Amino acid sequence: MFLSNLAVVIATSMVLVQCHDCKDYDLSASEQSFLMKHYLHTSRNGEGLSTGKPAGSGVTYVRWGKKGCPKGVEMVYTGQAGGNQYTNKGGGVNYLCLPNDPENGQPISDGNDQLFGAEYEIESSNKPSGMKSDMRQKEVSCAVCYQRKKSTILMIPGRKTCYNGWTNEYTGYIMSDYKTHSNKDYVCVDKDAEPVDNKNEDENGALFYPINTKCGSLRCPPYKNTVAVHCVICTK
Template sequence: MFLSYLVVVISANMMLIQSHDCNDYDRLASDQSLIDMMTHCLHTCIKPAASASGVTYVRWGKKACPKGVELVYTGQVGGNQYTYKGGGVTNLSLPNDPENGEPLSGTNDQIVGGQYELTSPNRPSGMKSTLTDNEVPCAVCYQRKRSTVLMIPGRKTCYKGWTFEYTGYIMSDHKDHSSKEYVCVDKDAEPVDDKNKNENGALFYGVKTNCGSLRCPPYKNAVTVHCVVCTK
């Protein structure tokens, strides 16, 4: 209410000043002080509305976001069939409520579901063996008041000054298949549902290090690769 009054008073004063020729109007010191005070208050008391800010990231292997982080949508992983040599190499987080397109007569059927391939030789020790041949879920998360999101391979914790979102393991398709991106799959990964069927698709294997061009130390040979997602 007070600020609205100030705006009216200042507007009235400015209109009064502008209605007189400068040579005919002689402002008193008290008039100028009042105007200066009101102008200062308008610049310091009225705070502009904060603009929406934040970052989004995909939490691979989970249906929900970490506590306190807004869920944009939940879905399942989609990608290119592991035997295909062309097409996309990135994984997609496909929402569970799609707005489906129209029929397409071509043969370029690239988008299939993602499945865990976590039999004993390919499973990080911290993950469930029951995930094998289950589809991979995902959650798109919105972290407010952040400007940057960073996935750090090879670590379980964030560096100083960064906020922890989740930790997991680096996964990708098998090296003998078509190339796929590396993603950070949550250490507590879960399936899309309880339907366990070996339908293949875009496959998720645990990966391990190979020393040589990769310097060991600091790395170790033939071990799983941790990862952590951090925001700032």
């Protein structure tokens, strides 16, 4: 109610200010009311405080495994995945999408090396259906994408389609580091994943392994045992 009254006062003030030189035309109360209502009505046609919507909106997400974004989605930057070395016991546990044009800091020598590149650890024994078979020990690409006119993003594990009312950004498979290595996030790697380049040296760093299910506390059905885990990125 306070905001509504404030809007009325501001609109009325604008009408009066804009007409302070109109000495030949003294606006009556009804005329002022009409102009004020017209101002409020036309201002609501745009974005901003009058509609309760932000002037700019959208969501960002990382598309793991790809150098670009889906068609119609703006790319903020492209780069390579990175993170903590798989043998490190402390420090960061999340993967990072590192831009290809970094602004590097000054040298330090405290031995706290935590930012490494990331490699795919995908081979015939653990390759999810449909993914390329020559990805092992190649570096992981990524892109940060900006989806306009959306306000929510959701990664759904165990599915390859979004629920009704949601937009599919991309589908893939859940990956993380190996279970006996240091902890890492679960991320959704694009089903059509590609490497940064054609190098395949065993340099390690942060590693991407496909994961599989284990029945027991995980109820089967509806799940199945020792299968790859689909994922989908959805926006709304």
